[in-house]
Amino acid sequence: METLKYNPDIFDLDVTPLREVNQFLHGDASGLNGKSVVIENPNGAHNIAVGLKSDIDVTIKGHAGYYAAGMNQIAKVTIEGSAGSGVAENMMSGVVHVKGFASNAAAATANGGLLIIDGDAGLRTAIALKGADVVVGGSVGSFSAFMAQAGNFVILGDAGEGLGDSIYEAKIFVRGTVKSLGADCEEKTTSPEDRKILADLLVKSGHADVNPDSFQQYGSARTLYHFHVDNAGAY
Amino acid sequence: MSDDKTKDAVHKTPQTTPRYSATFDEYTNSEIRRAAATGIYDIRGAGSKRKLPHFDDLLFLGASVSRYPLEGYREKCGTDVVLGTRFAKKPIHLKTPVTIAGMSFGSLSGPAKEALGRGATAAGTSTTTGDGGMTQEERGHSTTLVYQYLPSRYGMNPDDLRKADAIELVIGQGAKPGGGGMLLGQKITARVAKMRCLPEGIDQRSSCRHPDWTGPDDLEIKIAELREITDWEKPIYVKIGATRPYFDVALAVKAGADVVVLDGMQGGTAATQEVFIEHVGLPILAAIRPAVKALQDLGVYRNGKNSVQLIVSGGIRNGADVAKAIALGADAVAIGTAALIALGDNDPHLEAEYQKLGTTAGAYDDWHEGKDPAGITTQDPELMKRLDPIKAGHRLANYIAVMTMEAQVVARACGKSHLHNLEPEDLVALTIEASAMAQVPLAGTSWIPGVTKF
Ligand SMILES: Cc1cc2nc3c(=O)[nH]c(=O)nc-3n(C[C@H](O)[C@H](O)[C@H](O)COP(=O)(O)O)c2cc1C
Numbered sequence: 001m002e003t004l005k006y007n008p009d010i011f012d013l014d015v016t017p018l019r020e021v022n023q024f025l026h027g028d029a030s031g032l033n034g035k036s037v038v039i040e041n042p043n044g045a046h047n048i049a050v051g052l053k054s055d056i057d058v059t060i061k062g063h064a065g066y067y068a069a070g071m072n073q074i075a076k077v078t079i080e081g082s083a084g085s086g087v088a089e090n091m092m093s094g095v096v097h098v099k100g101f102a103s104n105a106a107a108a109t110a111n112g113g114l115l116i117i118d119g120d121a122g123l124r125t126a127i128a129l130k131g132a133d134v135v136v137g138g139s140v141g142s143f144s145a146f147m148a149q150a151g152n153f154v155i156l157g158d159a160g161e162g163l164g165d166s167i168y169e170a171k172i173f174v175r176g177t178v179k180s181l182g183a184d185c186e187e188k189t190t191s192p193e194d195r196k197i198l199a200d201l202l203v204k205s206g207h208a209d210v211n212p213d214s215f216q217q218y219g220s221a222r223t224l225y226h227f228h229v230d231n232a233g234a235y
Numbered sequence: 236m237s238d239d240k241t242k243d244a245v246h247k248t249p250q251t252t253p254r255y256s257a258t259f260d261e262y263t264n265s266e267i268r269r270a271a272a273t274g275i276y277d278i279r280g281a282g283s284k285r286k287l288p289h290f291d292d293l294l295f296l297g298a299s300v301s302r303y304p305l306e307g308y309r310e311k312c313g314t315d316v317v318l319g320t321r322f323a324k325k326p327i328h329l330k331t332p333v334t335i336a337g338m339s340f341g342s343l344s345g346p347a348k349e350a351l352g353r354g355a356t357a358a359g360t361s362t363t364t365g366d367g368g369m370t371q372e373e374r375g376h377s378t379t380l381v382y383q384y385l386p387s388r389y390g391m392n393p394d395d396l397r398k399a400d401a402i403e404l405v406i407g408q409g410a411k412p413g414g415g416g417m418l419l420g421q422k423i424t425a426r427v428a429k430m431r432c433l434p435e436g437i438d439q440r441s442s443c444r445h446p447d448w449t450g451p452d453d454l455e456i457k458i459a460e461l462r463e464i465t466d467w468e469k470p471i472y473v474k475i476g477a478t479r480p481y482f483d484v485a486l487a488v489k490a491g492a493d494v495v496v497l498d499g500m501q502g503g504t505a506a507t508q509e510v511f512i513e514h515v516g517l518p519i520l521a522a523i524r525p526a527v528k529a530l531q532d533l534g535v536y537r538n539g540k541n542s543v544q545l546i547v548s549g550g551i552r553n554g555a556d557v558a559k560a561i562a563l564g565a566d567a568v569a570i571g572t573a574a575l576i577a578l579g580d581n582d583p584h585l586e587a588e589y590q591k592l593g594t595t596a597g598a599y600d601d602w603h604e605g606k607d608p609a610g611i612t613t614q615d616p617e618l619m620k621r622l623d624p625i626k627a628g629h630r631l632a633n634y635i636a637v638m639t640m641e642a643q644v645v646a647r648a649c650g651k652s653h654l655h656n657l658e659p660e661d662l663v664a665l666t667i668e669a670s671a672m673a674q675v676p677l678a679g680t681s682w683i684p685g686v687t688k689f
Binding site: 018019022046050066067070071073085089104105108111124127128131146147149150169225228 | 392457464
């Protein structure tokens with residue numbers, strides 16, 4: 001358990017409407033930087049702590065609905081329970097940590113920052129990833145990293161069907177088994193640079209004890225980058 | 236038979252003139268040959284090129300004895316429009332109902348985006364970003380800028396979302412309802428690639444479904460997220476390609492849209508498969524009335540603050556089209572192709588260059604190849620220099636002013652003190668098809684196929 005840095009502001013979603021909480025969290029950075037905020041009784045509400053843009057630490061004491069910490073910038077958001085669809089979608093920077101499970105499309109299109117999911121994640125995790133880092137402690141569902149463009153995606157458990165379908169330049173590291181690879185996704189040998197990226201992410205996400213050499217890397221075979229009659233079957 | 240005899244027979248038997256097949260016409264045959272040679276479908280820009288039932292098939296009934304007209308120039312005929320009254324703290328106020336449709340930076344050059352911004356701002360209307368994000372050229376020169384939120388989310392970033400005046404959540408486009416974007420390698424220059432986070436020079440195919448929601452219940456949560464992030468300030472538009480307009484509009488409204496943008500199959504595109512452009516979707520004429528019916532059934536049609544506004548697009552060319560779209564129930568229109576022509580696209584003065592590209596002015600549609608001699612649909616730094624954004628912006632502003640005035644001419648003739656007072660009762664149709672689609676009577680009759688008995 002991390003300890004809170006300053007006097008936390010405590011919002012109880014049973015009492016304060018989410019709109020007011022989010023409005024507060026969007027306040028002027030000078031007043032928010034370095035602050036810690038606790039949100040109690042989230043009860044699966046959607047859109048908690050979306051659009052944050054200052055150096056603030058938010059802890060959600062329970063389960064969050066869709067799009068928790070969506071489009072996050074700079075802030076650190078911890079969800080002590082599980083997260084619904086699209087947690088940290090389109091995140092730009094900062095850290096989002098889900099202590100439970102995450103539903104579908106976690107980190108969809110995320111451009112930067114780090115999403116840590118301690119448990120399993122659903123379908124289409126890291127779909128269209130655009131540069132963020134994603135570490136999943138458990139397994140991920142089918143069609144994860146679909147069209148992933150950039151960023152690093154670490155899976156400590158297994159991956160479902162069609163992993164990395166139509167992937168661009170994102171890197172995937174899987175410790176367990178992969179049910180099947182999607183079109184144009186292939187096994188890669190891990191370079192020393194990539195091994196370092198992986199090792200750093202394992203440390204940052206609380207998995208320092210896990211051996212980076214126990215992962216298989218995947219990425220784009222780059223055969224679908226250009227329209228070509230020979231690829232017609234894959235279109 | 237000797238050769239001489241055959242010759243004689245040829246001379247004596249009357250010959251029929253060479254006859255092309257209506258089914259296997261010249262274009263069709265050329266496409267078969269192209270497909271046979273390449274093994275890949277045809278990709279092009281622009282909208283449907285076939286003849287479709289359209290606004291030309293409608294006429295206004297001016298005023299006469301039973302209704303009286305307004306004096307041109309002296310009596311006021313309002314043209315302003317307010318969009319996003321339902322939930323947004325800051326609705327959009329425009330001087331004219333003619334808006335600029337979303338066209339991506341990437342498909343269009345920087346100077347073209349700047350020209351659109353300049354022209355629209357001078358005309359008192361809005362421009363819209365597109366697949367690929369917001370550029371400084373456009374934000375800087377557009378007083379009112381609508382930010383598109385698309386399935387690909389290329390260049391999507393919350394700072395730009397907050398900089399926008401409205402947000403348009405794009406579900407589909409009339410040219411390709413059910414399809415994603417396409418931008419071929421020639422146009423994925425370093426700048427475009429960086430904005431979209433893609434490798435330079437690849438043939439980009441963007442997704443057709445949003446990555447983090449499926450279905451109308453999710454859409455409602457997604458719209459709520461966009462509102463939360465922007466603190467409920469900005470109107471949220473939902474753009475759909477015309478396919479099942481009644482249901483799609485109803486679901487968009489229920490999901491919380493402030494404005495619905497409805498794009499018919501004539502609507503232009505930067506690039507997609509020819510088969511998609513010509514064979515999927517409805518002409519805009521057939522889509523407006525069902526969309527308006529959905530708004531009416533949900534109690535949000537022209538109902539004060541609690542209204543959802545309707546913007547329609549797809550083949551809008553002049554003030555008559557604007558007036559007809561509004562008479563059928565739209566609050567505003569959007570123009571894409573026409574705006575590009577006003578900037579200088581397909582201009583006859585470039586005929587020699589179009590010839591070199593194997594085409595002719597007015598027919599050039601290989602926008603995906605990025606060789607546009609007018610400097611509009613290109614990322615070539617030399618070609619784009621040819622477009623002067625100030626002059627082109629002027630032309631666009633002039634053109635929008637003409638469209639607006641033309642719509643006023645028609646509205647005054649029908650006795651209306653505001654364009655929005657035009658109504659279906661002001662219209663008749665020239666063809667049975669148009670009559671059925673627009674649900675206005677066939678000229679000279681009281682017959683509306685599907686509504687009244689002949
Ligand atoms: C060059 C070009 C690029 C376009 N890019 C987009 C886009 O990025 N997003 C979108 O929703 N629609 C896009 N469209 C469609 C327009 O927004 C609009 O729906 C259409 O142009 C309207 O029909 P019109 O061209 O007949 O006026 C594009 C159209 C053109 C011509």
